[in-house]
Amino acid sequence: MTTHAPQTPGHPLPTGFPAGTMILTRRGLVPIEEVIAGDDVFTHQRLWRPVTAAMRTTAPTVRVHCASLASGLAATADRPFLTRVARVFLEGGEAGELSSAGWTRARDLAEGHRLASPLDFGKPVPVPDLPASLTGIDPADVLRTAGNMIRLKGEAAAALRPELVDWLAAQFGGYGARRRFPAWALTMPEELRTAFLDGLVNDGPQRDQFAVRMHSKSFMVGLRLLVCSLGFAGGLSSQGRPGKPGWLLSWKREGGRRPDHDGFRWHPVTRVEHGPEAEVFSLSVAEDESYIADGIAVRNRTERLTSL
Structure with missing residues (x-):
């Protein structure tokens, strides 16, 4: 406690x-x-x-x-x-x-x-070891799939890579408000952060405007930091109602002012x-x-x- x-x-x-x-x-x-x-x-x-x-x-x-x-x-x-x-x-x-x-x-x-x-988030926090069955697979592909599985949830997610189900639960928590955002996801190299985000929003390279809705504030605050770290402009707002939290993160691939300094x-x-x-x-x-x-x-x- x-x-x-x-x-x-x-x-x-x-x-x-x-x-x-x-x-x-x-x-x-x-x-x-x-x-x-x-x-x-x-x-x-x-x-x-x-x-x-x-x-x-x-x-x-x-x-x-x-x-x-x-x-x-x-x-x-x-x-x-x-x-x-x-x-x-x-x-x-x-x-x-x-x-x-x-x-x-x-x-x-x-x-x-x-x-x-x-x-940027300083010295990288190590990415937890992936399942042994994924050894030899490009980490960017694994992280892209992980993002996709978080987006899909349930049986549809498990069908993509069953061996990732337990790993995702250990690193990102359960569904809904129990979802969390780990620090290592912010300190990954840009290539891996981009792959994870592309999987989460699906068809990332072909779209110009994005929105993600989730019940977990932990996940959405972390995702806003990740999106900003990749150079996008966007904002987070509460979309919930009493007894049912909800959060909306929206951003654009191009446009918007990015007041970045130091x-x-x-x-x-x-x-x-x-x-x-x-x-x-x-x-x-x-x-x-x-x-x-x-x-x-x-x-x-x-x-x-x-x-x-």
Whole structure:
């Protein structure tokens, strides 16, 4: 059972995120309430660093909306986000009037701020060994088939390569909301990431516009990061209803603005809304106190690290 230390009386409230916020850990995209001390998380310096403590409390929240995350990211108002300021982005992704990177509290985000999503994921996490029966087969073909099987599901998927069924279940979880996205899928060479994505969307090379719908937030947040890492422009939004979560990721092969700089894509903030008081979770991370939440680079309040 995952445990998080409660807020200590008399100490400042930690900044945090509600349950269900997906954190990029070495074991994949994991809900923040399931991240524990000892887990390695990916930081804004594109390094894997261990979580040293996990905490929870109750606090007011805000919801930050940006161009690539239409449903927004809920956080406490003092949570710092990695930002640059650029009021103009030129076609083709070149940035005009782009400021240096810094940290901006959620409550201070405004028009002109850009939030950061990583485009590369540092040293590769090893791809788990494939079934012995697939030894000698081009890994790109295997990953393409794996993507196709995730798209098809059930008996139709099993008919493609029965020997991959157990491997897929071990690496990507079950169907529906139980599907998850492993970290190694983000750190694969571009050829393998492309093959996996082509299998997932089917007929990838012949299409210009794509959309994937799934019930799993873990899988869809990871897929958005993978799509961005391959140079596509797109966005993720919630398509669910009470009791039945759903997510839509759409992107184009060509067109759209890609504000990429210094290993990150910089997404324009569209608005910040007041949210409800909620139970929130916070992580302390060795060295730089940052991590990736719902695909966005965030950090603890550095002036109060000893309280987190």
